[in-house]
Amino acid sequence: MKINEIFYSLQGEGYWTGTPAVFVRFSGCNLKCAFCDTDHQNGRHYTTEEIISEIQKYPARHIIFTGGEPTLQLSCDLVERLHALGKFLHIETNGSIRLSDDIENNIDWITVSPKDAPIKIQRIDELKALYHGQGQDMAALDSICTTNPDCRYLQPCDVNNPQENSRILSETIEYIKQNPRWRLSLQTHKIIGIR
Ligand code: SF4
Numbered sequence: 066m067k068i069n070e071i072f073y074s075l076q077g078e079g080y081w082t083g084t085p086a087v088f089v090r091f092s093g094c095n096l097k098c099a100f101c102d103t104d105h106q107n108g109r110h111y112t113t114e115e116i117i118s119e120i121q122k123y124p125a126r127h128i129i130f131t132g133g134e135p136t137l138q139l140s141c142d143l144v145e146r147l148h149a150l151g152k153f154l155h156i157e158t159n160g161s162i163r164l165s166d167d168i169e170n171n172i173d174w175i176t177v178s179p180k181d182a183p184i185k186i187q188r189i190d191e192l193k194a195l196y197h198g199q200g201q202d203m204a205a206l207d208s209i210c211t212t213n214p215d216c217r218y219l220q221p222c223d224v225n226n227p228q229e230n231s232r233i234l235s236e237t238i239e240y241i242k243q244n245p246r247w248r249l250s251l252q253t254h255k256i257i258g259i260r
Contacts, residue, residue: 066138067092069108073123077254079193079218086127087120094134096159098180100222113143131157141167160184191216193250196237218250
């Protein structure tokens with residue numbers, strides 16, 4: 066599997082905010098979002114053993130497969146072997162690729178952050194959508210069902226401009242107040258200055 070990096074930090078966003086986790090950042094993505102700020106093109110090939118050995122350096126039980134787009138590479142073998150070690154396995158995906166039934170039925174948590182592509186994944190435990198500001202067409206996002214009705218997070222998009230970010234945050238808060246099925250997700254790792 067081509068991996069960009071494996072690191073230990075706290076989950077900064079959504080339902081698991083504040084939870085210590087090992088992040089396995091897969092290299093490569095099937096989409097090309099204009100606002101993508103993730104370095105996921107570089108990386109090197111890891112064997113399953115190398116990934117497990119890197120993960121085992123850290124005490125956390127929670128493992129987050131992210132990217133890039135982790136569904137392009139995540140294997141049943143890795144899932145089974147990490148489960149055998151007692152790990153809680155969480156995947157963050159753009160939802161545009163179907164997972165194999167084996168992985169979809171066995172992984173512990175699926176977070177979908179939809180982008181500009183149809184959702185193909187069947188199970189969504191947590192929806193984490195980006196909000197770009199007033200005028201965004203929310204019909205498609207509003208119609209997505211989650212296994213946990215309370216896990217619908219709206220996150221203001223970071224456009225790298227403090228004034229614009231402040232406007233988008235205010236408009237996100239206003240949208241949530243008007244549409245209370247949503248909850249606010251902030252990129253707390255950026256606020257507190259960790260990875
Ligand atoms: S889906 Fe995510 S990782 Fe892929 S290009 Fe879009 S923002 Fe970047």
